Amino acid sequence: MPVDMDEIIRAREEADCLADATTVDAALARMAAEITAQLAGSNPMVYTVMNGGLILAGRILPRLPFPLEVSYLHATRYGHALKGTQLDWRVRPTSDLRGRTVLVLDDILDEGHTLHAILQYLRAEGAKEVLAAVLAHKVHDRKAYPGMRADFTGIDVADRFLFGCGMDYKGYWRNAPGIYAVKGL
Numbered sequence: 191m192p193v194d195m196d197e198i199i200r201a202r203e204e205a206d207c208l209a210d211a212t213t214v215d216a217a218l219a220r221m222a223a224e225i226t227a228q229l230a231g232s233n234p235m236v237y238t239v240m241n242g243g244l245i246l247a248g249r250i251l252p253r254l255p256f257p258l259e260v261s262y263l264h265a266t267r268y269g270h271a272l273k274g275t276q277l278d279w280r281v282r283p284t285s286d287l288r289g290r291t292v293l294v295l296d297d298i299l300d301e302g303h304t305l306h307a308i309l310q311y312l313r314a315e316g317a318k319e320v321l322a323a324v325l326a327h328k329v330h331d332r333k334a335y336p337g338m339r340a341d342f343t344g345i346d347v348a349d350r351f352l353f354g355c356g357m358d359y360k361g362y363w364r365n366a367p368g369i370y371a372v373k374g375l
């Protein structure tokens with residue numbers, strides 16, 4: 191289906207800003223300090239969940255002042271839709287993870303099915319320890335299991351449809367510098 195670019199532009203103009211760029215920066219600095227305190231001596235393999243985790247990875251990795259390796263995996267549950275369905279693995283992790291500490295970076299923990307499946311997969315691959323960091327944690331009671339949370343969270347956000355900082359609205363506005371909620375959603 192062709193994208194209505196006027197609607198995409200309107201969505202950005204009319205959105206509510208839930209966290210501006212300064213707030214996001216402060217959250218990234220805090221997360222980086224927490225990750226450093228916990229993982230600095232663990233030689234972690236850091237996996238970015240494409241596509242949404244791209245911005246978090248690009249912004250937080252330079253703030254981690256210790257040795258680590260970087261890789262990516264690609265799993266998607268939403269595509270351009272506003273509701274998640276079955277997880278579609280596009281690229282599975284390829285490195286040897288036996289005995290490794292693994293940190294997974296993603297933009298958002300919404301219902302958590304994506305992260306849950308990824309963490310399970312990485313553990314089954316033999317990782318010694320698997321941790322997750324997300325920029326946004328959506329607050330609601332529809333998690334994959336009650337009380338689900340990442341090990342490191344940037345900002346708790348309202349139960350609305352969000353974009354910015356890696357999160358997309360119909361494939362657009364991952365590049366928006368803060369976290370925004372689509373008007374009416």
Ligand SMILES: O=P(O)(O)OC[C@H]1O[C@H](OP(=O)(O)OP(=O)(O)O)[C@H](O)[C@@H]1O
Nearest residue numbers: 240241242266267268300301302303304
């Ligand atoms: O917690 P959940 O309800 O499972 O949703 C969170 C996932 O959804 C988004 O990915 P999406 O499937 O939209 O793919 P994308 O990363 O390419 O945007 C986001 O990047 C997370 O990976």
Ligand code: HPA
Nearest residue numbers: 300350351352353357358
């Ligand atoms: O609110 C959201 N916005 C963008 N992508 C998402 N993936 C899960 N929830 C969201």
